[in-house]
Every structure is written in structure tokens, then in C-alpha cells.
Amino acid sequence: MEVLQFIHSYWAYLVLFVLVVATLNALFKFFGNKEFDAKDFRISLFALITMHIQLLLGLILWFTKGYFDEMTVGEVMKNSTIRNLAVEHPTTMIIAVILVTIGYSKHKKKLVSKPKFKMLAIFYTLALVLVLAKIPWNLWFS
Template identity: 65%
Template structure:
């Protein structure tokens, strides 16, 4: 089960990264170009929200299914940079990124004008994208 969830988590991450990049650049472009907010923008930000939440749930299942804590104590994990990144830093950063996506999506729905809607999405999704790019385990991810 662990290997299946890990594979699903790894491959779903491509979809999540793609969606965050597309939604972010769409909002940035439309904000800078002063374009109107459309139903397509709403669907794009909503789909990004959905795939990121699904990915978070898969990651939580993976975290609890892992055997990190049976092999090492938390003190030992914190002393090992790779383990600390996998067990603490990556999950925490990704939770914050998903929270930023959620906040941005929720706040943009309350705005009344196109420029404010797009600017809100652009800000929160850009911050989430930066966090995701910073904590993707690139060495592991690119070797799949």
C-alpha cells in the first residue's frame, strides 16, 4: 500500500504543479494586462484548489503510512537533514502552500471587481507556487 500511495503522490504532484503554474501565470497576466475576470478564471482557480487538496490528502495518508517513526525517533529525524526535510519541512511547507491557495480562492470570491479578483488570486497563488517550488524534493522527483 505504501508504494502505491507514494507513486500516486509523486505523479499527482505533476498535475498540481502544472495547475498552480497555469493558474498563477493566468492571474498574473490578466492582472498586468488589465483583462476582465471570466468564468474560465474561476474554473481554473477552482480546479487548482481541488487538485491541491486531493494531493494534500494523499500526502497525509503517505505521511501516516510511512515507517519513519518506527525506525527513528523524532530527535534523530531532526538531526538528519534529508529525513527532516522529508518528514517535517516538506509536509509543513506544502500545508502552508495549500492554505495559501485556499485563502486566495476564498478571498477572491468576495471581491466585486475583476482587477481585485485577479490580483488576489495572483498574490496568493504566486506565494503558494514559490513555496511548492522551494520544497519539491527535486533529486527524488526528477529520478522517477
């Protein structure tokens, strides 16, 4: 389980980097009226893939950690640190992955560049805000 925790923790840096790149790419190209090309497709796809891998790692960790094995739901909810790790962080990150997935799916249905970038920019930006809000920064920099 320590190996999985290590992978989940360090994969998160890649996920954050790729999500920032994909979001900025979509925003700059949307506002710059650029054409959507294969590179843009690959960037958005890589963000989707890295986030889904991170989600899978996180779900495996969540189920193996056993937060609710030794504590009741009430005890977990009263402890802000454990509540963040057991409830708030996973829930927020699942929502972020859903947003990236929706944005990626919607952009593929658009036929011209501006709406493609608009879908990616909206959904990836929302996902990035959620990810940044719920990264356990205290664990990253300790």
C-alpha cells in the same frame, strides 16, 4: 503503500502544472486589466482542487510511512534527508495549500475583476514559490 506513493508522486506533476497555469493566468490578467470570466474561475478552482487532493494523498502517506516509529524526533531532525521528507516538505506544502485556499476564498468575495485577480495572484504566487522550494527534486529526477 507503493501505489499511493506512485499516485502522490505523479499527481504532483499535475498539481505543479495547474498551479503554474493558475498563477500565470492571474498575474497576466491582473497586469493586463482583463475581465474575470468563467474560465478564470475554473482555472483557480482546479488549482485548489488538485492541491487539496495532493494534500490528502500526502497526509495519508505521512501517517503510513511511520517516520517517527523507528526514530526519535531528535534523530529525524539530525538527518537532513529524512527531516526534509518528514517535516519540512509536509509543513511547507500544508502552508502552500492554506495560501491557495485563502486566495481562492478571498477572490470570491471581490466584486470586480482587478481585485479578484490581485487576490489570486498574490496568494497563488506565494504558494507556487513554496511548492517550488520544497519539491524533492532529487527524487523527481532520479
